[in-house]
Amino acid sequence: MKANHxxxxxxxxxxxxxxxxxxxxxxxxxxxxxIEVLHYLAICNRxxxxxxxxxxxxxxxxxTVSQTLKVLEKKELLTKQLDxxxxxxxxxxxxxxxxxxxxxxxxxxxxxxxxxVLSDEKQSDIASSLKQxxxxxxxANDLKTFGVCSSCRYNSETEGGGYFCKLxxxxxxxxxxxxxxxxxxxKV
Numbered sequence: 001m002k003a004n005h006x007x008x009x010x011x012x013x014x015x016x017x018x019x020x021x022x023x024x025x026x027x028x029x030x031x032x033x034x035i036e037v038l039h040y041l042a043i044c045n046r047x048x049x050x051x052x053x054x055x056x057x058x059x060x061x062x063x064t065v066s067q068t069l070k071v072l073e074k075k076e077l078l079t080k081q082l083d084x085x086x087x088x089x090x091x092x093x094x095x096x097x098x099x100x101x102x103x104x105x106x107x108x109x110x111x112x113x114x115x116x117v118l119s120d121e122k123q124s125d126i127a128s129s130l131k132q133x134x135x136x137x138x139x140a141n142d143l144k145t146f147g148v149c150s151s152c153r154y155n156s157e158t159e160g161g162g163y164f165c166k167l168x169x170x171x172x173x174x175x176x177x178x179x180x181x182x183x184x185x186x187k188v
Contacts, residue, residue: 006133016110017110020108020109020110021105021106021108024104024105024109027105028101028104028105029075030101030105033060033064033068034068034071034072035102036058037054037065037068037072038078038102038106039102039106040054040057040058041054041092041093041094041098042094042099042102042106043179044179044180044181044182045149045176045179045180045181046091046176047168047181047183048146048179048180048181048182048183049092050089050090050091050092051065051066053182054069054092056144056146056182057146069092072098076095076098077097077098077101078092078093078095078098079095080092135186139186144182145184146180146181146182146184147180147181147184147186148177149163149172149176149178149180149181150163150177151184151186151187152165152181152183152184152185152186152187153186153187154183154185155172158171162174163176163177167183168183
């Protein structure tokens with residue numbers, strides 16, 4: 001069965017990336033879960049930068065996320081801000097220090113080195129295949145997609161060339177539509 005072979009390759013890649021990430025994080029006093037949280041916060045939009053969204057995306061417990069966020073905040077790698085309209089919600093943002101550190105460790109040097117060996121065409125083919133595998137896995141198992149706003153059914157272009165989210169009924173910036181959202185629903 002081909003699923004076994006694909007799984008073996010994906011699992012091995014995941015393990016190699018985890019080991020490399022752990023080594024990169026150790027140099028900066030970070031655990032892999034802390035790097036994962038920082039990475040998620042770097043790619044999510046303003047509707048998905050909450051502790052609950054981190055929990056959902058990474059599949060962790062609320063307690064693990066809470067403790068991880070406390071450590072990262074103490075290290076001044078992120079900041080928390082209360083929502084302007086609902087004070088029960090905290091938004092988490094990477095600090096400049098957090099962004100700079102993340103740029104040093106993600107993607108890892110090992111991964112970048114491997115990609116540089118591949119042609120641009122091969123990199124595009126691999127990216128396309130992995131995206132298709134991920135999309136299929138999410139849809140086949142009815143999981144949240146956490147997709148990029150630009151590919152969401154709620155996203156629409158305005159007459160002025162901007163963007164608007166029909167779900168939250170708010171305008172979106174060019175930057176917003178390039179980030180992932182926990183409310184994403186595929187256009188297809």
